Amino acid sequence: MSTLEDVKPTPVTLGGTRGGPAVRTLRRDRWWVSPAVTVGVLTAFVAYATWAAFQNANYYVGAAMHRDLISPFYSPCLAESCVPGSHPGFVITWWTISPAILILIFPLGFRLTCYYYRKAYYRGFWQSPPACGVADGHASYSGETRFPLILQNVHRYFFLFGLVFNVILTIDAVMAFRMPGEGIGVSLGTLVLCVNAALLWIYTLSCHACRHLCGGNLDKFSKHPIRHRIWKTLSPLNARHMLFAWMSLIFVALTDLYVRLVASGVFHDPKLF
Amino acid sequence: MAELTMRIWRGDPAGGDFIDYRIPEVEGEVVLDVIHRIQAGPAPDLACRWNCKAGKCGSCSAEINGRPRLMCMTRMDTLPTDQPVTVAPMRTFPIIRDLVTDVSFNYVMARQVPPFRPATSGLDGSFRMAQVDVDRGQEFRKCIECFLCQDVCHVIRDHEENKARYSGPRWFIRFMELESHPLDTNDRRELLRQRMGLGMCNITKCCTEVCPEHIKITDNAIIPLKERVVDAAYDPVAWLGRKILRRSKRSAAEALADAPSYAAPTAEDLASRKSATGPSAASPSAASPSAAGPSAAGPA
Numbered sequence: 001m002s003t004l005e006d007v008k009p010t011p012v013t014l015g016g017t018r019g020g021p022a023v024r025t026l027r028r029d030r031w032w033v034s035p036a037v038t039v040g041v042l043t044a045f046v047a048y049a050t051w052a053a054f055q056n057a058n059y060y061v062g063a064a065m066h067r068d069l070i071s072p073f074y075s076p077c078l079a080e081s082c083v084p085g086s087h088p089g090f091v092i093t094w095w096t097i098s099p100a101i102l103i104l105i106f107p108l109g110f111r112l113t114c115y116y117y118r119k120a121y122y123r124g125f126w127q128s129p130p131a132c133g134v135a136d137g138h139a140s141y142s143g144e145t146r147f148p149l150i151l152q153n154v155h156r157y158f159f160l161f162g163l164v165f166n167v168i169l170t171i172d173a174v175m176a177f178r179m180p181g182e183g184i185g186v187s188l189g190t191l192v193l194c195v196n197a198a199l200l201w202i203y204t205l206s207c208h209a210c211r212h213l214c215g216g217n218l219d220k221f222s223k224h225p226i227r228h229r230i231w232k233t234l235s236p237l238n239a240r241h242m243l244f245a246w247m248s249l250i251f252v253a254l255t256d257l258y259v260r261l262v263a264s265g266v267f268h269d270p271k272l273f
Numbered sequence: 274m275a276e277l278t279m280r281i282w283r284g285d286p287a288g289g290d291f292i293d294y295r296i297p298e299v300e301g302e303v304v305l306d307v308i309h310r311i312q313a314g315p316a317p318d319l320a321c322r323w324n325c326k327a328g329k330c331g332s333c334s335a336e337i338n339g340r341p342r343l344m345c346m347t348r349m350d351t352l353p354t355d356q357p358v359t360v361a362p363m364r365t366f367p368i369i370r371d372l373v374t375d376v377s378f379n380y381v382m383a384r385q386v387p388p389f390r391p392a393t394s395g396l397d398g399s400f401r402m403a404q405v406d407v408d409r410g411q412e413f414r415k416c417i418e419c420f421l422c423q424d425v426c427h428v429i430r431d432h433e434e435n436k437a438r439y440s441g442p443r444w445f446i447r448f449m450e451l452e453s454h455p456l457d458t459n460d461r462r463e464l465l466r467q468r469m470g471l472g473m474c475n476i477t478k479c480c481t482e483v484c485p486e487h488i489k490i491t492d493n494a495i496i497p498l499k500e501r502v503v504d505a506a507y508d509p510v511a512w513l514g515r516k517i518l519r520r521s522k523r524s525a526a527e528a529l530a531d532a533p534s535y536a537a538p539t540a541e542d543l544a545s546r547k548s549a550t551g552p553s554a555a556s557p558s559a560a561s562p563s564a565a566g567p568s569a570a571g572p573a
Contacts, residue, residue, distance in 0.1 A: 012381055012437045016367025017286040019374060026339030026359050115476055115496055122475045129427040132479035133339050136431035143428065143473035150472070153507040156500070208492070212500035220455040222403030238492065 024135045031131035038124035041246075045253055049073065052256050053100035058263040059256075060086040061189065063180035067269050069189045071259040072196055072252050073100045075172050088168075106161040113155035115208045116245045156209040166200050173197040179271070189262060189269040196248075196255040203248040206237035274298065277349070279307055280357035281319065285370045292316075293357060298349070304360065305333050305344040308372075320371035328485055331419030335372050336361045341421040341483045363424040376420050378429075382440040386447050387464065387528035391456045406455045412493060413450040415486040416443065422480035422490060428473045439470030442480035442490045449494035452501060462498075462505040463525035471498055 052073050059071040062085040077086040079099035111117050122128050127137030144152050173193040179185050215231025262269045275298040283292045294311050312319050324330040326345045333344040352358050366374035394400050422442040429436050465471040480490040504511040
């Protein structure tokens with residue numbers, strides 16, 4: 001890292017008189033709809049996820065119901081208090097509160113530092129700016145140059161953790177084909193877990209940090225044809241990152257809800273074949 | 274024939290207001306056509322910049338119904354004419370008159386971009402690039418410098434004080450074009466982090482939304498640059514990899530030594546040119562506050 005302290009910047013003269021009226025915006029379209037929807041959906045998700053994480057019950061459908069379905073909010077279930085059958089190979093004995101809290105920091109961190117969600121919540125919650133051509137809701141602004149927002153730069157590490165979780169949730173989806181006492185089969189719950197894992201993979205692989213690490217950091221594509229091919233494959237996915245972000249977010253909540261309803265006995269997970 | 278109302282900002286640095294002009298509606302027009310008809314009729318002294326009328330010169334940038342757009346590329350039939358169509362100058366830059374703004378802030382920032390500095394040439398004295406590497410930068414060269422992205426960027430639109438340390442989306446795509454150039458040897462990442470305000474951008478993508486050339490400014494330039502800055506300044510693994518593999522370019526301080534701000538005309542240069550050519554020949558921008566900026570300027 002080099003310092004630029006010894007190099008003087010070219011000064012910019014500030015404070016010229018601006019044209020146009022001193023109003024928040026001249027836009028007449030319904031610019032507030034998009035940030036309002038963002039706030040509504042994200043608030044609903046956070047409220048549901050918080051309730052589900054602290055409930056510490058009804059997150060696993062086990063052998064008693066001839067199924068092996070676990071909620072994505074609780075997988076991997078690492079605490080000693082996890083219901084029998086939901087553990088992987090080992091447990092953490094010192095964790096006493098809900099096992100979801102132990103792991104949710106990673107997917108939460110991944111989405112919180114995601115380049116798309118940053119746009120969504122900076123616009124929706126922080127009003128900075130609420131929409132293009134609409135005045136910022138704050139008098140001063142330093143962007144992501146200071147603590148805590150400078151921590152957004154750790155996004156690539158959360159991406160790597162995200163890959164680990166995707167592998168775990170994919171294993172969960174494969175295990176969902178196993179139906180204790182009934183052999184191998186496909187139920188609606190199996191499909192729900194498979195779709196959930198697939199959406200999480202697409203969301204993760206369309207991530208900007210993924211695109212950078214796979215090839216975007218290269219200056220010479222011609223010297224790295226394989227990485228260039230990967231970069232070219234990921235770029236169209238990356239262009240739809242927003243779509244995959246919403247789809248995977250909503251579906252992960254629906255997956256938890258499905259498992260929760262089956263586990264609590266509201267209905268039985270129907271076997272398809 | 275139906276009439277429409279154009280509500281146009283008339284004023285100068287001393288102040289101004291919206292003035293309504295009612296003129297007949299003509300099929301197939303763009304906003305710039307209507308402005309020209311107003312100039313030819315009720316307001317011959319209405320000032321606006323324009324040149325190509327084809328969306329390629331980037332001159333006629335303005336804010337139409339509050340949205341930064343090119344006047345020549347905004348069809349009237351896409352705007353609701355049951356209420357007045359507002360046309361205001363770009364908000365981010367100081368006004369000169371009516372719809373004309375002083376965009377010289379952008380040129381001050383342009384001069385601080387360390388230029389392309391190629392590695393040594395091949396044995397036959399030529400520089401060669403594979404087509405795949407040529408293709409990557411083409412998107413960024415579509416920029417017509419309309420400065421709509423600079424105008425809409427809230428970092429400087431709503432916070433004048435940030436102009437001193439923020440180059441803006443237009444120059445970020447220039448930085449990305451150079452940073453990803455396979456033959457370039459300058460490392461501009463620390464410059465971007467410390468001086469050009471890359472960290473100020475919170476990627477709300479307004480620059481991408483308004484770009485008339487549909488350049489994916491945020492996805493293909495700003496975010497890749499942010500990731501490259503993470504490589505350089507925040508990621509210990511990337512730092513270690515760079516040390517082991519000994520991949521290094523010229524440092525940001527060395528790169529900055531190439532920046533044209535060194536050769537930029539000072540305020541004294543501009544004043545001497547003005548006096549040499551006489552007041553009538555002096556360009557308005559030469560007298561503008563921002564153009565005088567680099568004056569003391571140059572990191573000599």
